[in-house]
Amino acid sequence: MTMRITPLPETPTLPEPDGGLGALTTDRGNLPLDTVDVRASVTGLVAGVEVVQGFRNPFDVPLEATYVFPLPDRAAVTGLRMEADDRTIEGVLKERGQARQDYDRAVAAGQRAAIAEEDRPDVFTMRVGNILPGERVTIRLTLDQPLPYETDQHGDGEATFRFPLVVAPRYIPGTPLGDEAAGQGTAPDTDAVPDASRISPPVLLPGFPNPVRLAITVDIDPAGLPLTELRSALHVTTADEDRAEGTGPAGGTVRLVPGERLDRDFILRLVYAARDGEDTAAPASLTLVPDESGAEGTFTLTVLPSGRGRPRPRDVVLVLDRSGSMHGWKMVAARRAAARIVDTLTAGDRFAVLSFDTVVERPRDLGAGLVPGTDRNRFRAVEHLASVDARGGTELLTPLQEACALLADPHRDRVLVLITDGQVGNEDQILAQLGPSLQGVRIHTVGIDQAVNAGFLNRLAEIGQGRCELVESEDRLDTAMEHIHHRIGAPLATDLSLHAEGLTLVPDTVAPSRLGALFPGVPLVVSGRFRGAPSGTLTVRGTGSDGTGWERDAKATVTGNRSITSIWARAHLRDLEDRYAVSGSDELERRIVDASLRFGVLCRFTAFVAIDSRVVTEGQAPHQVVQPVESPRGWESPQATLMAASYGAPAMPAAMPRATAAPPSAPRGGAARGTERFAAESLDVPDFRTSPAPPSPAPPSPAAPGMPAPQARRRAKGDAATQRLDNARRDLAEELRRLTDLRSASQADRHQYLLAHLLPVLETTVQDLDHWGDTPRSLSALLTDLRAVSPADPTRLDELWTRTIETLKEFTTPPPKRAFWKRRS
Structure with a gap:
């Protein structure tokens, strides 16, 4: 047998030397994270995965590093280990509040400590405290991860190993709370996302020099499956084939080539051939893993379906995300995907198309309800889709509620298809408010991004008893749309239920708790707990697409693979957490904590903490640094990042997320949030952030004794004028810094920023200064020309871009102070 390795085509853009996430240079050296090493063993x-994070302290004071990072949403985190100064400390899983107390107490006492917390199913926070100057600390996380598997009509199969590498900026809706921040991120906590500051790490701007050294190694053992090909979707890899002659299917090792960045998911697809002569009539298998005590155990039932369901009249609502984070290739792919779905509809179907950002729009002439899938209506829908472009914020809840309201006829097959990158922070709010509307509605999600929010899209699809399909590039779109076409069609069986014979199931442990429907080519995987002897049969029963009864059964086989138990525990905890998001029940919280601690799997209510017993520093609070993350690849537009990270309104936020690290003297929390600015001198920009921002203008102070009233008024007026100019200089210095950061952006992005963001800021500033007659002529003239320029005149816009930078530099440079002996009294 020959195994073919399909490499990613070489890109003309070579990795930048010394570039990347861990090499952000400050006046004190580099930021702490310098290596990420992912070592996976696929059987x-x-x-089984080990994630190794290397932290180094470049400062001359003890350091506390915070790193917000992703992990696969279905992976079970089962262990943490901290290594430093030839010492190894094993982490302990504790209730989250207790773990935090232990960590904070240890750091305050001068001990090394590390804590890992889950903030979303695929977003985690690592804190490592009291790293000594020049010291290196290594954190090792262990995971167990299932590989999704699908087959095509020929019986060929494909498994996917997906490992996320960056937390993309997420749209944060709601009203800021104004309380002490929950984390040290760039977004304020809001009533819709109370922990927004925990999931919004600072972002490196595009083109920033290269980062941490990234290494990924995947050892593959097919375990008897006929592996024929490996495909790396987004990264350049090398593969070593390892097969003894005559021993059957190939295995091997896949390695990431050096120089890659943590800016997109790592995706490796394993292609399996159909077995010759194999019976494809929906085989099923049942695996039992007894606990060491022998009293209980874990089961996993897998049903591999084949064939096609009988079509029924369908109501289909297509919901398309057109928010700012969908800019570029994602918007192109999303439009194509939506149009392909519309093209599959028939005259017997009814449908609606909703495109949304902060508002919801529908195609013209199709009305507000469902319309028949006639040629005319489908043409109108596709015509509308062709005009959709990215803009605004991701207000996702409203269009989903409108879609569910349209799907109200229980006599038809009701399908909702959501096409998005899923980059929102209010996942729990959406699931809690949408849950009651989902009765009888099947939701399929299509995630389009190279750093997709897979955790949320999988949760939404499972609650809606549908499927999630992830699309990382336009090249993948055709294959993905073939899968989606089968899924929005008729399922093979619905109303599935589980029945045991000779095997005692533990109540309320089956995951997923709602089995949903069975789709062509998509295995049904059900796991749970059993009591007693490891033997018996499990049967899945349901209703076939033709209305008759449907069932498949499987006899038990026993194995000692402990990862099956941890993978079940993760799925079970995810089910309980989704139910908690809806109810907020204290009893559910207690169940989640108990299950997490019993099975040793991290969840939202627990944390791994490792504490070194030795005191390494005394009397000095550690210098805090929040590790910045890469801007996701494919988010070429700075506006896309800004809009994804904005909150409360579609307009750009007041400040661009920046890669920052706090000076040792910075207090914990506060405006700095553990971050330090770039050196302004390197940009040739005056720095107005080296001292606290001036207070709001105050009433004139009383005149000095003996000062005449006219002189006092002149002095008060002079003080107010100075205050206004200082405020304006500080605001425009920040705009100048952003313009300088955007030098490497595309021409279209620079022009859009100039007209969409800078122009309104400049208008406000000039209006304020005009009121007092303080506006410099150069600033007024620049504003006049910016108002008059046409967006279709790139040459003139380039001239204004250069002139804007020169004018702002001139305005924001304070006049030189006169020597004290030359000042007037």
């Missing part, structure tokens, strides 16, 4: 359809 069959399960991967």
Whole structure:
């Protein structure tokens, strides 16, 4: 047998030397994270993974590093280990509040400590405290991860190993709370996302020099499956084939080439051939893993379906995300995907198309309800889709509620298809408010991004008893749309239920808790707990697409693979957490904590904490640094990042997310949030942030004794004028700094920023200064020309871009102070 390795085509853009996430240079050196090493061992359809994070302290004071990072949303985190100064400390899983107290107490006492917390199913926070100057601390996380598997009409199969590498900026809706921040991120906590500051790490601007050294190694053992090909979707890899002659299917090792960045998911697809002569009539398998005590155990039932369901009349609502984070290739792919879905509809179907950002729009002439899938209506819908472009914020809840309201006829097959990158922070709010509307509605999600929010899209699809399909590039779109076409069609069976014979199931442990429907080519995987002897049969029953009864059964086989238990525990905890998001029940919280601690799997209510018993520093609070993350690849437009990270309104936020690290003297929390600015001198920009911002203008102070009233008024007026100019200089210095940061952006992005953001800021500033007659002529003239320029005149806009930078430099440079002996009294 020959195994073919399909490499990613070489890109003309070579990795920048010394570039990347860990090499952000400040006046004190580099930021702490300098290596990420992912080591995976794939056996069959399960991967055991070790994630190694290396932190180094470049400062001359003890350091506390915070790193917000992603992990696969279905992976079970089962262990943490801290290594420093030839010492190894094993982490302990504790209730989250207790773990935080232990960590904070240890750091205050001068001990090394590390804590890992889950903030979303695929977003985690690592804090490592009291790293000594020049010291290196290594954190090792262990995971167990299932590999999704699908087959095509020929019986060929494909498994996917997906490992996320960056937390993309997320749209944060709601009203800022104004309380002490929950984390040290760039977004304020809001009533819709109370922990927004925990999931919004600072972002490196595009083109920033290269980062941490990234290494990924995947060892593959097919475990008897006929592996024929490996495909790396987004990264350049090398593969070493490892097969003894005559021993059957190939295995091997896949390695990431040096120089890659943590700016997109790592995706490796394993292609399996159909077995010759194999019966494809929906085989099923049942695996039992007894606990060491022998009293209980874990089961996993897998049903591999084949064939096609019988079509029924359908109501289909297509919801398309057109928010700012969908800019570029994602918007092109999303439009194509939506149009392909519309083209599959028939005259017997009814449908609606909703495109949304902060508002919801529908195609003209199709009305507000469902319309028949006639040629005319489909043409109108596709015509509308062709005009959709990215803009605004991701207000996702309203269009989903409108879509569910349209799907109200229980006599038809009701399908909702959401096409998005999923980059929102209010996942729990959406699931809690949408839950009651989902009865009888099947939701399929299509995630389009190279750093997709897979955790949320999988949660939404599972609650809606549908499927999630992830699209990382336009090249993948055709294959993905083939899968989606089968899924929005008729399922093979619905109303599935589980029945045991000779095997005692533990109540309320089956995951997923709602089995949903069975789709062509998509295995049904059900796991749970059993009591007693490891033997018996499990049967899945349901209703076939033709209305008759449907069932498949499987007899038990026993294995000692402990990863099956941890993978079940993760799925079970995810089910309980989704139910908690809806109810907020204290009893559910207690169940989640108990299950997490019993099975040793991290969840939202627990944390791994490792504490070194030795005191390494005394009397000095550690210098805090929040590790910045890469801007996701494919988010070429700075506006896309800004809009994704904005909150409360579609307009750009007042400040661009910046890669920052706090000076040792910075207090914990506060405006700095553990961050330090770039050196303004390197940009040739005056720095108005080296001292506290001036207070709001105050009433004139009383005149000095003996000062005449006219002289006092002149002095008060002079003080107010100085205050206004200082405020204006500080605001425009920040705009100048952003313009300088955007020098490497595309021409279209620079022009859009100039007219969409800078022009309104400049208008406000000039209006304020005009009121007092303080506006410099150069600033007024620049504003006049910016108002008059046409967006279709790139040459003139380039001239204004250069002139804007020169004018702002001139305005924001304070006049030189006169020597004290030359000042007038």
